[in-house]
Amino acid sequence: MASHTTTHTEAPLDMSTWRKVPTKLVIAGIVLTVLGAGASLMIKPEHAEHAIPVLKQFGFSYLTAYVFCLSFMLGGLFLTLLHHLFDASWSVPTRRITEALASLAGPMAIAFLPIMGLALFAEESNPYKWMTHAGHENHAVHAKGALMTKAGFVVVSLFCLGVWWLLANRLRYWSVKQDENGSAECTKKMRAWSCGGIWLFAITLTIAIIMWVKALHVEFFSTMFGVQYFAGTAWVTIGTTYLIALILKRQGPLQGFAREKTFYFLGSLLFAFTVFWAYITFSQYFIIWNANIPEETFFFLWREQGSWFGLGVLLIFGHFFIPFLALLRIDLKLKVWWMAPIIAWAWVMHYLDVTYNVMPVLRPFGFMPQLMDLGILLLLVGLYVIYFVKSLNAHPVMPQKDPRIAEALDMYVPPASSKLAGAKH
Amino acid sequence: MSASKPYGLLAEFDKPADVMHAAEEVRDAGYKVWDVHTPYPIHGMDEAMGLKNSKVGWFSFIGGVTGYTSGMLLIWWTNAVDYKILIGGKPMFSPFGAFPPSYELTILFGAFGALLGMLFLNRLPRLNHPLLKHDRFKLVTHDKYFIVIETADPKYSPKETRELLEKLGSKRIELVEE
CATH class of the missing domain: 3.30.70.920 (Lrp/AsnC effector binding domain/regulation of amino acid metabolism (RAM) domain)
Incomplete structure (x- = not known):
């Protein structure tokens, strides 16, 4: 309790020096991307035979960075849906944070355009081989023919992006409306959207990741693929929410609202999803290993080549064992100096997890990070943060008239009926 | 008496x-x-009493590690050393195949550790307690x-x-x- 009370007297955290960081990220991202593109264009013609076309490299770098950024939007949407579905009171103080993360659905739809463009119009540089090759050379591809067409790609992509935008937009709309009128109607509306939304969320996340990432290996089968991405997504977003809530608490807006239990519960969820990710990722590997069918095992055989093997081992330890052991203790889940590095580590691990799924298609012989990978990552993250901060600032950070505020603060408010009875006396 | x-x-x-x-x-x-x-449990009483976090977690942890290790050793010894069984051309022993049963044993022994550790730390089971003889103390399950x-407290003095x-x-x- 002592440490808890001292934080109240601390001076508000000054973030003004950080204000320009997102813009700097964007600039650095553009510079690195141009440098990366220039470097690969300058490869001498005699080596050009083995070189990867700039546009192809761009496609894969962009896809990796995009899928990484998408995680925070989907994770934010998921946590918002979950808050309403469970009618939770503890997550009231973090609701606006996850709503603001989810509100990136619109910009993320626009950011998808380069991938869509490459998929539909590029020939040699197309990340999706099945777009340019007739898909009848093997049965596995042929069986997926109905979905794996250009029209199928466009329809699925637009449907997923549209559903996310709709859900994020509606949840945001009713949430902000409640700030004005405080009506319980708004909560009920959000709950109704969440009930349908969670199904749509699960379906769209799965088919989107199948279409955009798994289809890089169009012959591959895995029922775990969507869930595996989801597990990492929720994991990294819970950590990020923890950090944002912590900053907002220190800065002032969530002072007194985000409390010990808020951070303890977020820390516990982070721990739970560390285990969930490991469970799903291991299961995917184990089922394929056990069945031992060539149509599936090639996915991991590719990823045992060269330094990809090392990256796989790094993920086992870095994505699971280290955070697992680090988050075991109850008291450490509340320590900033302990949690902040873990969350930063989680960003790196999630990016590497996405890389592990995407990049071996481009460079089967080893993990070779490119300037362009980093450049596009910084560019998208920078733009993402700028939009997120704008979206978060547009409305009060604490939901103003949420019916569960008192509960979230562990305060007892007598029911309305007894208040009326009291007023009569 | x-x-x-x-x-x-x-x-x-x-x-x-x-x-x-x-x-x-x-x-x-x-x-x-x-x-x-x-x-009934009163929120904040742990802090009011100055109680630290329970040590039961250590018992579960040790139980879990024991379970995982013994599961792996059991499968390795029986399948790859004592009576070799070749299944589907896979290695005699692989940590992947051995993982699910070892994981189950981790959970089982972890649970044993938690239960037995709790009983041990609480000095249970015991058949009687001095407080149970006290008539007023029965109200502890009602409204007192x-x-x-x-x-036994070093600071205890009757006065x-x-x-x-x-x-x-x-x-x-x-x-x-x-």
């Missing part, structure tokens, strides 16, 4: 807030061997709140401890015998 040894001082309180504040004072007075008994400071509890607002303080 010879005269029994005193077990501790039992102080009765009427309200949860009273017992909570009293617990804080007893904690600050430096008592170590004492306890609070209430009809109790603090008991045991004579000063009683005065402290009186000062804290207890209406009824009694000496419980073993």
Whole structure:
């Protein structure tokens, strides 16, 4: 309790020096991307035979960075849906944070355009081989023919992006409306959207990741693929929410609202999803290993080549064992100096997890990070943060008239009926 | 029947807030061997009593590590050493194949560790407790709140401890015998 009370007297955290960081990220991202593109264009013609076309490299770098950024939007949407579905009171103080993360659905739809463009119009540089090759050379591809067409790609992509935008937009709309009128109607509306939304969320996340990432290996089968991405997504977003809530608490807006239990519960969820990710990722590997069918095992055989093997081992330890052991203790889940590095580590691990799924298609012989990978990552993250901060600032950070505020603060408010009875006396 | 040894001082309180504040004072007075008994869990009582995090977690952890290790060793010894079985051309022993059963054993032994560790730390099972002889103490499952400071506490003194509890607002303080 002592440490808890001292934080109240601390001076508000000054973030003004950080204000320009997102813009700097964007600039650095553009510079690195141009440098990366220039470097690969300058490869001498005699080596050009083995070189990867700039546009192809761009496609894969962009896809990796995009899928990484998408995680925070989907994770934010998921946590918002979950808050309403469970009618939770503890997550009231973090609701606006996850709503603001989810509100990136619109910009993320626009950011998808380069991938869509490459998929539909590029020939040699197309990340999706099945777009340019007739898909009848093997049965596995042929069986997926109905979905794996250009029209199928466009329809699925637009449907997923549209559903996310709709859900994020509606949840945001009713949430902000409640700030004005405080009506319980708004909560009920959000709950109704969440009930349908969670199904749509699960379906769209799965088919989107199948279409955009798994289809890089169009012959591959895995029922775990969507869930595996989801597990990492929720994991990294819970950590990020923890950090944002912590900053907002220190800065002032969530002072007194985000409390010990808020951070303890977020820390516990982070721990739970560390285990969930490991469970799903291991299961995917184990089922394929056990069945031992060539149509599936090639996915991991590719990823045992060269330094990809090392990256796989790094993920086992870095994505699971280290955070697992680090988050075991109850008291450490509340320590900033302990949690902040873990969350930063989680960003790196999630990016590497996405890389592990995407990049071996481009460079089967080893993990070779490119300037362009980093450049596009910084560019998208920078733009993402700028939009997120704008979206978060547009409305009060604490939901103003949420019916569960008192509960979230562990305060007892007598029911309305007894208040009326009291007023009569 | 010879005269029994005193077990501790039992102080009765009427309200949860009273017992909570009293617990804080007893904690600050430096008592170590004492306890609070209430009809239901009171949030914040751990802190008011100055209780640290339970040590049961260590027992589960050790149980889990034992379970995982013994699962792996069992499968390795039986399948790859003692009686080799070749299945589907896979290695005699692979950590992947051995993982699910070892994982189950981790959970099983972890649960054993938690249960047995809890019983051990609580010194359970035991057949009787001095407090159970006390008639007023039965109200602990109804609407009364109790603090008991045991004579085993190094700071215990029949006079000063009683005065402290009186000062804290207890209406009824009694000496419980073993």
